[in-house]
Amino acid sequence: MTTKTILFTKHILNIAALVLFMTMAGNTAMAQKWLPGHFIDVKGVRTTGYIHPNPGGRGPFSDEGFIEFKDEEHSTPYYLSTSDLQSFVAGRDSFVVAHAPGNETWAKREFDFVRVVIDEPVKIYATRGAGSGGSGGGKKVQVSPGIGIGTGTYGTSYGGGVGISIGGNGGGGNNNKLSYYYGSNTATMKHLTRENFIDIMSEVMADEPEVVEQIRANHYGIGNIEKLVAYFNKVKDSHQ
Template structure:
């Protein structure tokens, strides 16, 4: 009986998520114009430009949607999650000319970004899934979508291997890949205003494999100071 109830809840949750693929959002185009409406991160089909990520947008729920390629945009926000357009880092995991979106995980002087590695087809590479919150931004970004819905990697991009890759930098033009080798130095720099967090990084309680827990802990410490 309990198993049946649990399965029913999972199905209902999945159905709810599917119905909420369109999320309130705002985009800023390359000319600096802002438009608010509804955004779908993981649209079906091919994008307007080959080898570029894309989203779908509509002004109201009743309007017909249209596709926006990465090179049309500077950034967009879905619920409380912020994404910016980025070109493939030199010697990075993307295709040489590829333009796509990366999520701003931590909006600090040295920012932390996340993207899905490999090379593939269309879509933004980000999907909506229940109970998954990938990062909790600070500053102007906030984190997680309410109601148990979160932004997760691995939507329509279909990138090879579906590998999650973190980058750091003062902006996307200067971003470099976060690795096991530079993790301690970079995350100490990003989170240096929280001594307790830095201590745990140096004690190797956190690493690239559990960076999501580190981000959650870091933001919990910041939130505690604001109370």
């Protein structure tokens, strides 16, 4: 076999490997679009199936966020808006319906879904849909599927990582910063900021003095809050 033939063969093999990789990546992306989960409707009824938290396009109502749901893996999907739901869990992440606080708007929507980052008496919420008063605008939804499905009304907010972050009209846009809120429920949400971060997070994580010590030592801030959440969950789980 000549050198030219060998080089040509290697070139063909490299192209074949690239095509295989792109096909596998495309299949993975399609698989990640639908996550196992459940929703709680406005009557409190829980339905389990598969959820696409970022369907894109226009939903049933222009001023409401929405998701896509199907009962079985190969069944016909349908839309569910915030007026249909109390909450939903997709993969490892939990979301609840919320109204933008005060005079704020979330990508021109009055109601949208916010992720429950920490489910304690004082909760931490996150969204990318924040408008005025938020730390970021943006529309993009990031999805990091998990293997576990949460339990309870809101599911579990454990697992670490950014996970799914809903806000805006889905289907693209700039991948801007998450905006974080705190409150005993979505009706009392206020912005978590650099100025109030230490006091608020110390209160939220008060049951874990070791974590509070790290917060007050300025080892964590709003820029790496997800790392703090992962650390908090790890310490909390170590007691169980």
